[in-house]
Amino acid sequence: MAQIKVDLKRCKSCGICIAFCPKNVYAVNKEGGPVIAQPELCSKCNLCVMRCPDFALELEV
Amino acid sequence: MKETWQIVLAGEGGQGLIVAGIILAEAASIFEGKFAIQTQSYGIATRGGSSSAEVVISEKEIIYESVEEPDLVLALTTDAYEQYAGALDKNAVLIYDAGLVDTTKIEKVTAKTYGIPFTDLARELGKVTVANIVSLGTIARLSDAVKIDSMEKAVLKRFGGSAAELNKKAFRLGIEFAENDSMQ
């Protein structure tokens, strides 16, 4: 299972990772930022990491 | 021999006056070790429009760079002739292009005056643009600002190679005509 790390100090809660995840891994926290809700669905496509404008996500395989 | 020569080469853009001025000053400074400064005045167009080169040649350091009272004027257009002819005194030398300049408007000229058809002579040599070099031959012959030999060296320094023969011919022709004209 993929380990996704969210650095909330960098995250600006734009919601891009959540909206464009092809597998709906993320849910929304109360600031609008990501919560890793269904990590078992992650296909490790890495698109959330690449699309994060804030370098706040890291995918550990 | 004059200590300082103030020379004006006047005409219009495209007649090679600035090149002639450079050759003259280079003959004096590089080939004779004198002091020489060349300056110029020109309009915004490369061809046409008034253009003139000034050369000061001296045995001693030249403080002010421009011509104040010309000792020798070369006039290659009527405008240039009219600008200078009346104002020169009797010790000055006035050389004009007899084929191009209309001298009728200036009634009294006291300078020693020589009219030589530089442009026509150049045309006969096959290249109208060497009129400036023909006139340098005349200037070398009619003044002691620079020696004929140094001027010829300076001409050949600038126009070596394939152009050398023609320019040498042009230069010699200017000397020859100056001699004929002064004997008249």
Add this chain to the structure above:
Amino acid sequence: MNGQESSKVFMQGNAAIAEGAVAAGARFYAGYPITPSSEVAELASQKMLETGGVYVQMEDELGSIAAVIGAALTGKKAFTATSGPGFSLMQENLGVAILGEVPCVVVNVQRSGPSTGLATKPAQADVMQACWGRHGDQLVIVLTPASVQECFDLTVTAFNLSEQFRVPVILLADEIVGHMREAITLPRPEELKVVNRKKPDCAAEKYLPFSPSSDGVPPLASFGSDYIFHITSSMHGESGYSQNDPANAGEKIKRLFSKIEDRLDEFVLYKHYYDLQEDLDLLIITFGCTTRPARAAAMRVGDKKIGVLQLITMWPFPDKIVAQAAAKTRAILVPELNLGQVIREVERVAGKQTPVYGLHKSNGEGFKPSEIIARIEEVTK
């Protein structure tokens, strides 16, 4: 040239500038041709190819000075030449070179303005612009040549000062000097003093591009070397990253002045055509193309003691030299081809006891000695 002896050559002022630049080690030129400076570009385009340098003809003067700065940061000695209209366009990016402490040389062969003005005619009306033209507090060095020999010599000096102080140096020539031709002596390479910028010798990761040495000038690395560094047009700290702290900004601006002003005595250049110990009836203060007619005028006025002081380092203004000279003359005359720029500095320095007279001309013509003589007669009556 045989490489053994210093050689005498006949050349134009603008050509001597290009030759001087090459002799000083310049290997990059970016410019946009403009009368009456174009011969510098023409010769530079040839010389750069021949000497292993690079010439780029840019799309405008904004770009020319920017490219010069970029090249200078790779370690090359770089320069550009222009005239009034182009010099105006360079002002903003000259500020980058000042704040970023990038050595480079800008030649302005002054012509008659304002605007397109008399494009082929001389003037000296860009003095204020050369000294003060940029926005913001800043200091540059301005040198003014009066002969073809000085065009060569001062271009070398301009590069040397630029490298020494990490500052742009402006060679403020004029149409008369730039287009005049005379024989000059080219020094042998070993006779020439050439200064190169101080490079860092610390470990690469310790390098701070704006951390000054004891002389106030920080060593400058080159892009592409082991040293990785930032240069910015924004206010920055020693690391080269932008910084808004007022204390840092205040210190930095002060250092941009002090690194030069503290050493002005070492490089202030001038010539005096009289005995400095002598008491004068009149001192004529000249620069650039006013020098020769003023000297001729001074020589021809027989009944008065007239000295000519030629300013070469125009900026920072040589206060000390002018004040000393002002103290030993009854009056001062400042001829200039503008309606009054250098005279303001002279008045500021000379003090109230020495009257300062101007002779100003702004019609596209240089001075004749006779005009200066007439003014001498007026002011020494």
Add this chain to the structure above:
Amino acid sequence: MSEQNASWKEYIKESMLPQMWCSGCGNGIVLGALARAMAKLNLEKNKVVVVTGIGCWGKADDYFTCSALHGTHGRALAFATGVKAANPELDVIVLMGDGDGVTIGGNHLIHAARRNIDLTVVLLNNNNYGMTGGQASALTPLGMVTSTTKYGNPERDLDICSLVDAAGANYVARGTVYHVPQLDKLISDGINKKGFSFIEALSPCPTHFGRRNKLGDAVKMVKTLKENAVNVNSSQAQEGDLKEGSFLIGKLAERYDDDFNTAYEKIRQKIKTK
């Protein structure tokens, strides 16, 4: 992918993060794409110079671990031209926004492309001047609202890729912050390509352009980029069947002409052998 993740960090100065841009600004995405492109090509950091102008995207140089020159508004290409012409060994990457690179600096763009100097431009197009409050730029479309066109822009925008192509660049491409794997590749191909390379990256400015034109939040704006982009290799693009508002993405032009430095050295060789 994971190997890349490890190495892009070499090129991003993590001590400077979080970056300064607004939430949902696409600048950070393009920054990442560029860092990954550098990592993929394994560029030597001390041989890379990032040159920027003024604007939001002009601050990008702060986040790289290589050398940088942050110049004046519109002049980044001119500074970069000096760097590259003087030292052809350097990889010079020029970051400009639409205001910086196209509007005030448009003339340098035309001539850098014509000169075919071996630079890589990543032009971030967010349709307005973001840093100074969302004023209109040359890439603000007709009718759109900005802080200087409150009732709609009377001027048309420019197809900047076509212009750069017409000016003779060796490589011209367009990408978006949605199509980010493609953007990575377009940038690394651009860096790899000798001669002038130009990559237009379409990116949302939700704070100004999005808000004033009611285009929704960052997510909505990125969705719009997704929907309107047509890959240049798709059948739709081949048939020229483009709806209004849609645009081509991918490699749009490629040439193999000598870059400036090569052409210059050829002339030098010619005079040497004379």
